[in-house]
Amino acid sequence: MLYFIGLGLNPKSLTIEALEILRRVETVYIDRYTSIIPRFDPSIIKRYCSGCRIVFADRNMFEGYGVKNIVDEASARDVAILVPGDPFIATTHEIIRLEALKKGVGVKVVHNASIYSAAASATGLQAYRFGKTVTLVYPDAFKPYSVLETIRGNLDRRLHTLVLLDIRVDEERFMSIDEAVEILRELDEEDSLSSVLGVGLARVGSDEEVIHADLLYDLGRYTYPPPPHSIIVVADPHPVELESLYYVCGLPRGLFEEFSRGEMNLGSSLVVS
Numbered sequence: 331m332l333y334f335i336g337l338g339l340n341p342k343s344l345t346i347e348a349l350e351i352l353r354r355v356e357t358v359y360i361d362r363y364t365s366i367i368p369r370f371d372p373s374i375i376k377r378y379c380s381g382c383r384i385v386f387a388d389r390n391m392f393e394g395y396g397v398k399n400i401v402d403e404a405s406a407r408d409v410a411i412l413v414p415g416d417p418f419i420a421t422t423h424e425i426i427r428l429e430a431l432k433k434g435v436g437v438k439v440v441h442n443a444s445i446y447s448a449a450a451s452a453t454g455l456q457a458y459r460f461g462k463t464v465t466l467v468y469p470d471a472f473k474p475y476s477v478l479e480t481i482r483g484n485l486d487r488r489l490h491t492l493v494l495l496d497i498r499v500d501e502e503r504f505m506s507i508d509e510a511v512e513i514l515r516e517l518d519e520e521d522s523l524s525s526v527l528g529v530g531l532a533r534v535g536s537d538e539e540v541i542h543a544d545l546l547y548d549l550g551r552y553t554y555p556p557p558p559h560s561i562i563v564v565a566d567p568h569p570v571e572l573e574s575l576y577y578v579c580g581l582p583r584g585l586f587e588e589f590s591r592g593e594m595n596l597g598s599s600l601v602v603s
Contacts, residue, residue: 334411
């Protein structure tokens with residue numbers, strides 16, 4: 331049997347179901363490259379996997395011949411793959427699941443929270459108002475203008491954009507919010523996003539969570555804990571969303587009042603004391 335277990339957003343968020351499975355598997359592969367789990371302590375896993383084999387897996391173990399090795403092993407014994415967030419929100423491990431199913435190996439998925447759902451929950455922005463998600467990569471080989479095009483397209487449809495930031499574990503390189511803001515500013519040659527609201531999210535779901543709302547290009551002026559970081563580009567906030575940005579995310583009062591005046595026709599009932 332092959333288990334895909336979501337680690338969630340912090341080491342404490344493993345579910346009871348996940349812990350029960352970990353007690354009976356013989357091998358645990360811990361994904362250490364698709365994302366970062368803040369302050370991840372392997373002893374948490376060892377505590378529940380008494381006597382099992384623990385493997386810290388890099389990209390090579392989950393690609394090519396490594397896929398065959400894992401599937402072959404899971405055909406003979408119980409194997410678990412621990413994945414940051416929710417296992418298949420990003421499709422990195424889908425080829426392993428498909429290969430297992432093709433070979434007749436049983437597959438079980440244990441879900442958990444991911445930044446896709448937590449971004450809306452943590453900020454108060456309405457989940458159904460999010461458009462296409464994008465990943466902003468370092469502009470080493472090319473300038474990622476497609477990210478800007480997606481953001482603009484979402485804004486045209488009054489949809490928020492979740493911008494995931496580049497993570498390169500092999501290089502120990504993790505994009506921060508201030509780096510992302512500068513890259514976006516350089517891409518935005520027409521300065522079309524200078525008056526757009528944004529939210530900077532750092533270590534969401536952990537004890538070190540920090541969230542700031544401001545103009546998109548001003549997000550870099552705040553202090554954040556180390557990555558993982560992400561950004562939300564906010565599209566024409568509904569009055570209730572605007573209240574959440576102010577009270578939950580710390581949107582500066584002046585901006586809150588300015589955007590409130592622009593939305594007066596929507597009937598916001600908020601009174602700021």
